[in-house]
Amino acid sequence: MMRCHKVYIGSDHGGFLLKQELSCFLSSHGFEVEDAGVYNTDSADYPDIAIMVSEKVQQNPESKGILVCGSGIGMSMVANKFKGIRAALCSEPLSAKLSREHNDANILCLGARLIGTAMATEIASVFLSTDFSGDRHEKRIQKITKIEERK
Ligand code: RB5
Helix, strand or coil, rough: CCCCCCCEEEEEEEHHHHHHHHHHHHCCCCEEEECCCCCCCCCHHHHHHHHHHHHHHHHCCCEEEEEECCHHHHHHHCCCCCCCCCCCEEEEEEEHHHHCCCCCCCEEEEEECCCHHHHHHHHHHCCCCCCCCCCHHHHHHHHHEEEEEEE
16 A cells, blocks of 8 residues: 655656556545646647646655656756755666665656556556665765755
8 A cells, every 4th residue: 555645746748648647546546646737738848847846846845746758858857956856767666666765766757658557657656655765875865965055
C-alpha cells in the first residue's frame, strides 16, 4: 500500500496522454493529485509547466511532483534549476527507488516517448512509496543545497 502524498503533476503536449493516465492511476490509489496542465495535445512549451510544478513542490515540502514530456529531459533540466528541487529522470523502477533513498528526489520526470503506461505507473508507484534513507546521504544533499546558495 502506497503512503498518501500530495502530488503535483504536469506535462507538455508530448506527455499529455501519459500524464492523464498517471493522474487517474494515482487518484484511484489515494493520492491527492493537482494537475498543472496541459489539458490537451496542443503544442506547449515544457518550461512553462515545469516552472509551475517546481514552484508548487518548493512551497509544499511534503509534496512530490511528476513531470512528463517527450523525453523527460527538458522537464528535468528546468526543474533542477529551482532551489530545493531534486528532479530525477527515470526510465525504470530501480532508478526511481535510488533517487528517493539516496538523493531525496522530490520530482520524478518521465519520457512519454521512451516508456509505456505500465512502466510509468510502476516507476511512479516506487518513487512515491520510497523514503529517503538519510544517514550518510544527508551530508551529500546538504552539499547540493550549498551549491544552490552560491547562485
Ligand atoms: C516536444 O517536442 C519535446 O521537445 C518535449 O516534449 C521534450 O521531449 C523536451 O525535452
